[in-house]
Amino acid sequence: MAAVNGKDLTEQPVPPSSLIRRVSSRSIRNSISEDKENGDVCAGKGSFVSKYKKTPEALKNFHMNDAESELEVPGTPMTPRTSTTPGHENCTFHHDLELDHRPPTREALLPDMANSYRLLLTGLGEDPERQGLLKTPERAAKAMLFFTKGYDQSLEEVLNNAIFDEDTDEMVVVKDIEMFSMCEHHLVPFYGKVSIGYLPQGKILGLSKLARIVEIFSRRLQVQERLTKQIAVAVTQAVRPAGVAVVIEGVHMCMVMRGVQKINSKTVTSTMLGVFRDDPKTREEFLNLVHSK
Numbered sequence: 001m002a003a004v005n006g007k008d009l010t011e012q013p014v015p016p017s018s019l020i021r022r023v024s025s026r027s028i029r030n031s032i033s034e035d036k037e038n039g040d041v042c043a044g045k046g047s048f049v050s051k052y053k054k055t056p057e058a059l060k061n062f063h064m065n066d067a068e069s070e071l072e073v074p075g076t077p078m079t080p081r082t083s084t085t086p087g088h089e090n091c092t093f094h095h096d097l098e099l100d101h102r103p104p105t106r107e108a109l110l111p112d113m114a115n116s117y118r119l120l121l122t123g124l125g126e127d128p129e130r131q132g133l134l135k136t137p138e139r140a141a142k143a144m145l146f147f148t149k150g151y152d153q154s155l156e157e158v159l160n161n162a163i164f165d166e167d168t169d170e171m172v173v174v175k176d177i178e179m180f181s182m183c184e185h186h187l188v189p190f191y192g193k194v195s196i197g198y199l200p201q202g203k204i205l206g207l208s209k210l211a212r213i214v215e216i217f218s219r220r221l222q223v224q225e226r227l228t229k230q231i232a233v234a235v236t237q238a239v240r241p242a243g244v245a246v247v248i249e250g251v252h253m254c255m256v257m258r259g260v261q262k263i264n265s266k267t268v269t270s271t272m273l274g275v276f277r278d279d280p281k282t283r284e285e286f287l288n289l290v291h292s293k
């Protein structure tokens with residue numbers, strides 16, 4: 001069992017928010033090495049996550065067939081959450097943070113986040129008490145919560161059962177979906193457009209849900225490669241198509257406003273699954289549709 005200070009995390013009640021910072025990823029990592037010394041098989045971050053994936057509860061609730069399990073992406077929540085906090089049964093937040101607890105709402109994070117921004121302003125040599133900055137810590141905290149609101153969304157909730165039986169196997173493409181995300185390395189934005197294609201096998205997805213899937217995974221701390229794959233995996237889980245293709249063209253402000261300062265560079269990433277990976281003609285058809293005006 002994954003444990004913190006000798007306690008099984010999966011059995012823990014939700015602690016008061018004042019305790020939350022004490023049970024940090026670091027303490028989990030420490031406990032993981034302790035487990036290792038005790039002969040437990042858990043040997044690091046990845047295996048900690050995969051342990052959760054193997055809980056009986058996870059297996060009962062998660063409907064992936066064998067083929068799809070090959071689509072596993074690091075950072076993709078693969079199990080329902082284990083916390084029993086009312087109203088958050090479907091949240092994926094825990095898995096991303098490797099914590100089995102959270103405050104009752106994300107808004108409950110605001111005071112601590114605002115205090116952190118106040119410290120940051122002081123660190124910059126600013127006076128957080130001057131008029132223009134008085135409400136800045138709270139505003140910045142709210143903005144950060146918005147930028148990362150995808151942690152609070154689940155695929156099931158977002159799809160809202162908008163999956164329809166339809167006798168079609170023709171390609172569906174929704175392209176140029178605007179995307180805003182946050183670079184996990186610098187905490188600055190990256191943005192761009194996402195194009196998604198899939199080949200239905202008797203089921204189609206409400207079109208807006210493709211854009212909503214983009215929101216779930218882009219509104220987090222991300223790298224573009226993972227975001228691309230997570231979107232493709234989610235579409236696969238939703239309608240079990242014969243294949244999914246996702247292309248993202250992104251501009252990373254960490255490369256524009258700072259660092260290497262290349263204002264015209266774009267990053268293109270793609271994930272091709274199923275027939276899009278196996279059949280060059282299908283892939284080409286998708287790419288032609290994406291690049292057509």
Ligand SMILES: Nc1nc2c(ncn2[C@@H]2O[C@H](COP(=O)(O)OP(=O)(O)OP(=O)(O)O)[C@@H](O)[C@H]2O)c(=O)[nH]1
Pocket residue numbers: 183184185222223224225252254255258259260
């Ligand atoms: N692969 C990938 N890299 C990213 C993404 N977003 C930011 N990065 C890169 O993360 C890297 C972090 O490199 P470091 O050398 O640790 O950080 P740094 O000193 O700020 O690097 P520079 O940006 O080169 O100044 C940089 O090369 C960024 O361009 C992303 O979505 N995918």
